[in-house]
Amino acid sequence: MFNSEQIRSDFPILTRKVNGHQLVYLDNAATSQKPRQVIDALSSVYEQFNSNVHRGVHTLSMEATEHYEDARRKVAEFINAPEPETVIFVRNTTEAINLVAHTWAIQNIGPGDEILTTEMEHHSNLVPWQKVAEMTGAKLRHIPVTDTGLLDTSQLDQLINEKTRLVAVVHVSNFLGTINPVKDLADRAHAVGARILIDSAQSVPHMPVDVIDLDCDFLAFSGHKIMAPPGIGVLYCKRSVIQDMEPFLRGGEMVREVWFDHATWNDIPNRFEAGTPNFADAVALGAAIDYLNAIGMEQVRSHEMEITKYGLEAFQSLEYLKILGPADHTLRGGLIAFHSTEIHPHDLGTFLDQKGIAIRTGHHCVMPMHRKIGLPASGRASFYIYNTTEEIDLLIETLKAALTYFTKGSSS
Amino acid sequence: MASESLDSLYQEMVLDHYKKPRNFRLLENADIHSEGFNPFCGDRVVLTAKLDQQGIISEVGFKGEGCAISQSSASMMTEAIQNRTLAEAKELVTVFKEMMQGKMLDQKEEDGLGSLVILQGVREYPVRIKCALLTWSTLQDAILEQEK
Numbered sequence: 001m002f003n004s005e006q007i008r009s010d011f012p013i014l015t016r017k018v019n020g021h022q023l024v025y026l027d028n029a030a031t032s033q034k035p036r037q038v039i040d041a042l043s044s045v046y047e048q049f050n051s052n053v054h055r056g057v058h059t060l061s062m063e064a065t066e067h068y069e070d071a072r073r074k075v076a077e078f079i080n081a082p083e084p085e086t087v088i089f090v091r092n093t094t095e096a097i098n099l100v101a102h103t104w105a106i107q108n109i110g111p112g113d114e115i116l117t118t119e120m121e122h123h124s125n126l127v128p129w130q131k132v133a134e135m136t137g138a139k140l141r142h143i144p145v146t147d148t149g150l151l152d153t154s155q156l157d158q159l160i161n162e163k164t165r166l167v168a169v170v171h172v173s174n175f176l177g178t179i180n181p182v183k184d185l186a187d188r189a190h191a192v193g194a195r196i197l198i199d200s201a202q203s204v205p206h207m208p209v210d211v212i213d214l215d216c217d218f219l220a221f222s223g224h225k226i227m228a229p230p231g232i233g234v235l236y237c238k239r240s241v242i243q244d245m246e247p248f249l250r251g252g253e254m255v256r257e258v259w260f261d262h263a264t265w266n267d268i269p270n271r272f273e274a275g276t277p278n279f280a281d282a283v284a285l286g287a288a289i290d291y292l293n294a295i296g297m298e299q300v301r302s303h304e305m306e307i308t309k310y311g312l313e314a315f316q317s318l319e320y321l322k323i324l325g326p327a328d329h330t331l332r333g334g335l336i337a338f339h340s341t342e343i344h345p346h347d348l349g350t351f352l353d354q355k356g357i358a359i360r361t362g363h364h365c366v367m368p369m370h371r372k373i374g375l376p377a378s379g380r381a382s383f384y385i386y387n388t389t390e391e392i393d394l395l396i397e398t399l400k401a402a403l404t405y406f407t408k409g410s411s412s
Numbered sequence: 413m414a415s416e417s418l419d420s421l422y423q424e425m426v427l428d429h430y431k432k433p434r435n436f437r438l439l440e441n442a443d444i445h446s447e448g449f450n451p452f453c454g455d456r457v458v459l460t461a462k463l464d465q466q467g468i469i470s471e472v473g474f475k476g477e478g479c480a481i482s483q484s485s486a487s488m489m490t491e492a493i494q495n496r497t498l499a500e501a502k503e504l505v506t507v508f509k510e511m512m513q514g515k516m517l518d519q520k521e522e523d524g525l526g527s528l529v530i531l532q533g534v535r536e537y538p539v540r541i542k543c544a545l546l547t548w549s550t551l552q553d554a555i556l557e558q559e560k
Binding site for chain 2: 019343344345346347350351354361362363367370376377405406408
């Protein structure tokens, strides 16, 4: 049974005060807080079995390897990957996408081909494809976004065509909150022989995600947004797509045999994990997944939907503030971005911080979409399992005070 | 509900310049044209100025978008550099930057800055210092360009 108090007590940081007020952490889309269970798991690595993985025959090394591979199994089960070997540990979503860009993409995309993204991509799923287009002579195209913050699918038959080699799309927008129809896009991509990469940075931590059901070829997410430390991330790849792929980084661990003048490659996933991997944070990621599994991802999703629904309604009471993205909470992840005609988001952000409320302000690494809707920046409140409706009340009340503060005398 | 600290950041004069920016226009045939952008927050300032035959800044205009701190700083700066030589403006940039970096000013420096000293409230908010500095860095770039 879902117990908000119980969950909050697992997160030591939630008891701290900021500027004299109880912390209200609403910047989860940027990074999540960590439960005691994850912090302990990370400490246990260094206190009990720290040693390099896949190297020695000694006990510590074997234990470290076991825990590392165990974490890989947990990740695979969590996203329903058919086998642990299809899970590659990387630093974060950005590195995962760059890995695909600099391996599969440059080996399979050529002049005249097309790469399709969307107008709502995070820079991490846009800038690497700009480079691939430049390197290969492919054309980069974008699915437009409607005024209501949804993908405009009316032109999809034309946008996904026989020239399309890759569809790279964000699952849940970190700006508009939109949940995109990635399963349908995967079908459409496969129908023309293209591959699909899903940026799941904002979905895997917040809702059930099943790579077999989605039938995606690549899926990427970051550990730090799912209660694990920064510096560990995941790239899932279909075995048939990567097993013959050339490596990304070259060096130790990723080789089978090495001569003075050449080398042969190890199997997946090791072929794509050159050098000592971040096994400590991978173990912590495993602990984060255990933690979330104990709650249940359906529960996480329904809690965040409830908070988002509550927030969307509460925002209606605010003068001068406009919510961005779809109005229907069932079409959104657990975040609400907004802007004001009267106040810049940074001024709002500073005001809220004085009351201990942490939100994100700026362009959230989605500059082109901000430009399209004519905003230099916006504010964003993003939620996780430990947030409460009382915190939303406090946010709204403080936003009201901020609006009064900054608009005082503005009529003169 | 606002704290004292917030009031020292958002002084009445700061908010006044934000809501009613002075010299908020771009000059045609300007001798100086410089643009500043802060990618962290999207603040933007475009600065234009005309120089008379003695090299004195005779007219200043700016356009921009961004937070209250960046825009009020720009607005106040346009008033402060009017009728000064480029060398004087350059000196003002130096003193303003030093103030924002926490240096104690002597009386002469403080007098030189005039009402700009109220922006030192921003020092309490380290992440916002670059908001206040954006327009000054933009001016500095323009002056360095003129000196080439």
